[in-house]
Amino acid sequence: MEFLYFPEDKSEYIPAFITLVIFMVAAIATMYLFYKKSKKEEKFFEEKYELNKHYIDKDQTPKNK
Numbered sequence: 001m002e003f004l005y006f007p008e009d010k011s012e013y014i015p016a017f018i019t020l021v022i023f024m025v026a027a028i029a030t031m032y033l034f035y036k037k038s039k040k041e042e043k044f045f046e047e048k049y050e051l052n053k054h055y056i057d058k059d060q061t062p063k064n065k
Helices: 010-049 049-061
Strands: none
Touching: none
């Protein structure tokens, strides 16, 4: 029953661990770049359509009682 292979010599796990670390670092770096790009696009969108100005003007209107 050789379905799962667990090596007797534990040094065979080292290349798999190194590969795992490389892919995890690459995944974290990719997510960071997506986050950074998203923030930049959000800022550009708000500047282009002046969304903040609209919300500020709406909040500062006098309330009639």
